[in-house]
Amino acid sequence: MSTAHGARARARIEVTAAIKEEARRQLAAEGAARLSLRAVARELGMVSSALYRYFPSRDDLLTALIIDAYDSLGESAEGAHDAAASPFERWITVCEAVRGWALDHPHEYALIYGSPVPGYTAPDTTVPAAARVGLLLIGIARDAHQGPAPDRPALADDLRPEAERMAADLAPDLPPGAVTALVAAWAQLYGLVGFELFGQFNRVVEDRETFFRHAVGRLALGVGLVPGPG
Amino acid sequence: MSTAHGARARARIEVTAAIKEEARRQLAAEGAARLSLRAVARELGMVSSALYRYFPSRDDLLTALIIDAYDSLGESAEGAHDAAASPFERWITVCEAVRGWALDHPHEYALIYGSPVPGYTAPDTTVPAAARVGLLLIGIARDAHQGPAPDRPALADDLRPEAERMAADLAPDLPPGAVTALVAAWAQLYGLVGFELFGQFNRVVEDRETFFRHAVGRLALGVGLVPGPG
DNA sequence: CAAAAACGAGAGCAGTGCTCTTGCATCGGC
DNA sequence: GCCGATGCAAGAGCACTGCTCTCGTTTTTG
8 A cells, every 4th residue: 555665655755744844934934935945955954956856846835835824724713613602703703713823824824815926826726725714604604594584685686696606606505695795704804814914904903903803793794693692 | 416417317217217117017927026136127238237226126126116006006096086976886986996906907916915025024105105095995984974974883892992093093083983994894895806816716706896896885885885876 | 627426237146946967775576 | 585667865057036346437516
């Protein structure tokens, strides 16, 4: 089989892990644009050309780091998630976990939600990891809609086809209007996080934690989650 | 003094403009990370070291491009702005202008609203240009609040100090709750634009124009703007 | 007119991603 | 156990990059 095949295979996974670890350290310290293959190799005591045996290009190394970052963020969000709480509280908790992770890993956040690296397009392998937070938010909305449906303004005619298509794709058991609001809230959440992280709130918002909690609370209302018991 | 004296000063402005023009072209074509001083100089038929007489570093050239990008975006938004329309319609128009500009200038949008270039912090000179769209949105909200105040949920106690501080800073004539909603909507607008531009909506949102118009319409509602006549 | 400042050109330094070749260690089939 | 195929590290090298310094030349200024 593949696992026990000698010391060679074992060494390969160890070196691969060491490269990613060192690369992640440089990424956290300096940012994606300053991540240098040669510096990683130098720090690991190997020569730069040897590193290409493990990652055929710098972009491939970046892709691995991107997937790891998505997974780390998804894990944080899922870990903060208390399934016993009310949907509204769970929404707030997940949003705060996303913000907290972003503040703890600014460069990794920038890597996945900031400007894409030029000449680089994320391969499809990143999609599942990238979807984790979204799926979590969909799950919360789904639980909330088990109860009585809040009155939601009727769907405008021109939005209806797209809303129904999105609902069919993402959450067939939810009303199309709720799914549309959910996707918008999902994007808007990252607007709030990104503005804080990238300095756009400098000299504008001071008490960012409180501001954020209220903003995502209003986002939750838009999705149909209600505070209070239940 | 430095101004207007002789052919040297004139040449300096011309060369500076040519550098920025060529740099902007490369920026649009390849993205900020691939913007190369040497390539700009080569294209202009000068040697790379000569370019340092005009921009002391690559970051200084980037700063100039950032300011230009903010101004270009601000101009687009202000140009699309029809002062005769209703505040709600004006809000939608400005948001759509921001989105349109972003789709037309993706790399420049990424430069100002994407990940900050590592090791680079925007100097204060960018602030006025960066504030233009925000000021435009504030103006729309101000006009809307000339009329009867819509009923808005009371400010939560923990948010009140920050909300009042923001209102005092940004729009003393607006209720603190409206200013808070406005700042949040401002950030959320860029979440919507960024997600579309950076590919997060791939395989999720198809009819992005319609989706966007409705999402920013709901944003407007949150700020207290109402559709229909008025 | 002479001193000073601005300028273009070139060489050079340290760094980058990436490729190619050269030996050596390990592995699988006989 | 041997032997050819494969995996791997090392080094040299290419074409770049940002940036600095020096050296004449030109323009501006006092």
